[in-house]
Amino acid sequence: MAPLVEMRNISIAFGGVQAVDDVSIDLYPGEVVGLLGHNGAGKSTLIKILSGAYRADSGEIWIDGKKATINSPRDARAHNIETIHQTLALADNLPAPANLFLGRELRTMFGFLDDSRMEAETTKIMARLNPNFKKIAEPVSALSGGQRQSVAIARAVYFNARILIMDEPTAALGVHETKMVADLIMELKAQGLGIFLISHDTREMMELCDRVSVMKNGQLIGTERVEDVTEDEILSMIILGKKAPEAV
Amino acid sequence: MSTPKSASSAALSGAKPRKPRLMDALEIDTRLLGMIGAFILVALVFNVLTDGRFLTPRNIFNLTIQTVSVAIMATGMVFVIVTRHIDLSVGALLATCSAVMAMMQTAWLPQYLGLPLGHPMIPWLAIGAGIITGALIGAFQGWLTGYLLIPAFIVTLGGLLVWRNTAWYLTNGQTIGPLDQTFQMFGGINGTMGEFWSWVIGIAATLAALTALWAKRRDKLRHDFPVKPLWAEATLGAIIAGAILGFIAILNSYEVPAARLRRDFEARGEVMPEGYTAAYGLPISVLLLIVVAIVMTVIARKTRLGRYIFAAGGNPQAAELSGINTRLLTVKVFAIMGALCAISAVVASARLTNHSNDIGTLDELRVIAAAVIGGTALAGGLGTIYGAILGALIMQSLQSGMAMVGVDAPLQNIVVGSVLVLAVLIDIIYRRRTGKG
Numbered sequence: 157m158a159p160l161v162e163m164r165n166i167s168i169a170f171g172g173v174q175a176v177d178d179v180s181i182d183l184y185p186g187e188v189v190g191l192l193g194h195n196g197a198g199k200s201t202l203i204k205i206l207s208g209a210y211r212a213d214s215g216e217i218w219i220d221g222k223k224a225t226i227n228s229p230r231d232a233r234a235h236n237i238e239t240i241h242q243t244l245a246l247a248d249n250l251p252a253p254a255n256l257f258l259g260r261e262l263r264t265m266f267g268f269l270d271d272s273r274m275e276a277e278t279t280k281i282m283a284r285l286n287p288n289f290k291k292i293a294e295p296v297s298a299l300s301g302g303q304r305q306s307v308a309i310a311r312a313v314y315f316n317a318r319i320l321i322m323d324e325p326t327a328a329l330g331v332h333e334t335k336m337v338a339d340l341i342m343e344l345k346a347q348g349l350g351i352f353l354i355s356h357d358t359r360e361m362m363e364l365c366d367r368v369s370v371m372k373n374g375q376l377i378g379t380e381r382v383e384d385v386t387e388d389e390i391l392s393m394i395i396l397g398k399k400a401p402e403a404v
Numbered sequence: 405m406s407t408p409k410s411a412s413s414a415a416l417s418g419a420k421p422r423k424p425r426l427m428d429a430l431e432i433d434t435r436l437l438g439m440i441g442a443f444i445l446v447a448l449v450f451n452v453l454t455d456g457r458f459l460t461p462r463n464i465f466n467l468t469i470q471t472v473s474v475a476i477m478a479t480g481m482v483f484v485i486v487t488r489h490i491d492l493s494v495g496a497l498l499a500t501c502s503a504v505m506a507m508m509q510t511a512w513l514p515q516y517l518g519l520p521l522g523h524p525m526i527p528w529l530a531i532g533a534g535i536i537t538g539a540l541i542g543a544f545q546g547w548l549t550g551y552l553l554i555p556a557f558i559v560t561l562g563g564l565l566v567w568r569n570t571a572w573y574l575t576n577g578q579t580i581g582p583l584d585q586t587f588q589m590f591g592g593i594n595g596t597m598g599e600f601w602s603w604v605i606g607i608a609a610t611l612a613a614l615t616a617l618w619a620k621r622r623d624k625l626r627h628d629f630p631v632k633p634l635w636a637e638a639t640l641g642a643i644i645a646g647a648i649l650g651f652i653a654i655l656n657s658y659e660v661p662a663a664r665l666r667r668d669f670e671a672r673g674e675v676m677p678e679g680y681t682a683a684y685g686l687p688i689s690v691l692l693l694i695v696v697a698i699v700m701t702v703i704a705r706k707t708r709l710g711r712y713i714f715a716a717g718g719n720p721q722a723a724e725l726s727g728i729n730t731r732l733l734t735v736k737v738f739a740i741m742g743a744l745c746a747i748s749a750v751v752a753s754a755r756l757t758n759h760s761n762d763i764g765t766l767d768e769l770r771v772i773a774a775a776v777i778g779g780t781a782l783a784g785g786l787g788t789i790y791g792a793i794l795g796a797l798i799m800q801s802l803q804s805g806m807a808m809v810g811v812d813a814p815l816q817n818i819v820v821g822s823v824l825v826l827a828v829l830i831d832i833i834y835r836r837r838t839g840k841g
Contacts, residue, residue, distance in 0.1 A: 247716075247785070249786055250714060268702075
């Protein structure tokens with residue numbers, strides 16, 4: 157079976173800094189791959205190349221065994237790649253439905269925005285993701301961190317993503333909401349989505365991911381199946397930037 | 405059937421305890437109410453100070469036609485400011501568009517196309533050329549801002565000098581006139597609808613507004629959204645109908661002076677019948693403003709373009725990550741601004757019956773002030789079309805009210821400047837209190 161996504165030999169530099177240096181990772185359907193590393197290790201940059209926010213200096217992206225060209229967020233969406241950015245990327249002055257459908261608005265037969273249908277669809281998906289969500293008509297600036305997170309997640313889930321990128325989805329959440337996100341990841345995985353997950357929480361990653369890739373200073377240190385390594389071994393990869401010696 | 409829905413609506417809005425219940429039911433923006441209140445206050449104060457001369461049909465008529473030019477541009481300035489830009493060149497751009505249109509009418513079309521002066525196509529070709537000029541110059545400034553990333557403040561500050569003096573070159577600094585008779589109809593008192601057609605338009609507008617209100621309610625019911633109680637809907641409808649028809653009634657009670665009517669009859673070789681009267685009614689320029697306001701409001705609320713303008717203003721990175729081409733969006737926003745400058749140029753030059761070199765001078769400040777007084781936030785993402793028009797109306801009321809009272813010209817400007825700063829302060833306090841923006 158061909159991997160859902162293969163990023164091959166990706167490099168990108170900003171000014172003199174080599175943010176991502178010849179990194180290759182892949183992702184299979186129904187799999188969660190975690191990206192670990194310190195701040196500035198290049199995880200978010202790597203993933204932004206896949207979501208179309210940055211363009212790689214060199215390297216290739218293959219999707220379903222075919223070479224893909226992703227030059228913009230629009231291209232990424234055309235490949236059913238959805239991203240939940242660390243910053244959530246919400247327009248704070250607009251309500252949830254406008255944010256959920258931003259760039260992909262539903263329109264009436266006359267070409268005008270169909271706000272009622274977008275509101276109804278938003279109500280439907282929010283009822284599934286976050287039953288406590290009530291403030292449909294208010295600007296998202298009036299929402300709590302968890303509710304804003306649900307809007308960002310709803311945006312990724314609504315459009316039948318096949319590849320989901322989640323950049324620190326639980327960083328700003330409380331215990332209860334973190335649990336909800338974890339359950340959702342498991343549910344989407346069971347539906348056959350491939351998920352790239354970025355987090356600092358190594359323990360959480362060991363629970364949620366099938367494989368983890370560790371980065372340091374823009375380079376890939378290694379990719380391991382979670383059942384083959386201990387949390388301490390992963391930590392030493394993150395901190396020391398080298399693989400644990402085989403068969404200690 | 406409406407009871408449980410209105411109950412849930414009340415429960416939802418119960419989250420904001422300080423708002424009175426009546427306002428909740430009507431779902432009227434308290435900000436809008438505040439502005440209307442400020443406008444009424446200004447009008448009443450001046451009415452007292454002028455012994456009732458401020459609120460006469462004649463003065464209201466004059467006030468509306470004086471407001472149109474700035475108000476039309478202010479609607480475009482809302483989009484510009486919402487996307488976190490500014491346009492300091494609108495007054496100068498108005499002058500260039502006005503110069504192009506004046507030269508088309510009086511020189512270029514007659515000389516190069518051989519159309520005789522007074523040919524029926526002349527005004528329309530001139531207006532078309534003016535709007536294309538405005539849109540192209542606007543798009544160019546938008547390209548400099550959006551693609552070359554020069555701050556709009558600098559681009560349009562330069563534009564202020566460039567277009568003001570381009571207008572000068574086009575006309576050799578001369579006053580160009582008189583303009584075409586049909587063209588002059590867009591200027592205000594030279595073109596009004598008369599009593600009958602004013603009522604027709606007023607009634608049609610009322611029916612359209614009520615239909616829109618009804619359609620919105622039906623749409624909400626279809627999706628099982630909470631709707632306002634029927635009495636609130638009816639009250640809102642009555643207020644809208646009353647406002648439109650009342651406005652028409654006021655304009656229709658401003659009568660054309662008998663001497664002028666007699667001259668019109670004599671010009672047609674007829675004798676004026678005894679006791680004949682006629683009212684000015686709705687000025688064509690005001691009708692033009694209303695059409696512009698409706699179109700701009702529909703763009704803002706019902707089209708992707710409008711949605712992207714507000715999204716990009718609220719969070720430019722989010723807009724880009726959503727696949728919105730924010731650079732092209734900037735070009736479009738400035739092109740709309742330019743086209744509106746041209747429409748304002750039609751109104752302003754037609755009102756003067758000629759193109760003069762200083763037309764539109766300092767309009768950039770009036771337009772920005774109108775948009776800002778109307779609640780457009782310079783931080784971006786927030787603003788309404790009706791607010792900007794109300795802002796223009798409040799500014800013009802202050803200015804002409806003070807002129808009627810006999811306030812010294814320098815003091816007038818001191819007051820207008822202070823009001824601008826005060827209005828923004830009140831807005832900041834309001835937003836902080838309500839947590840909006």
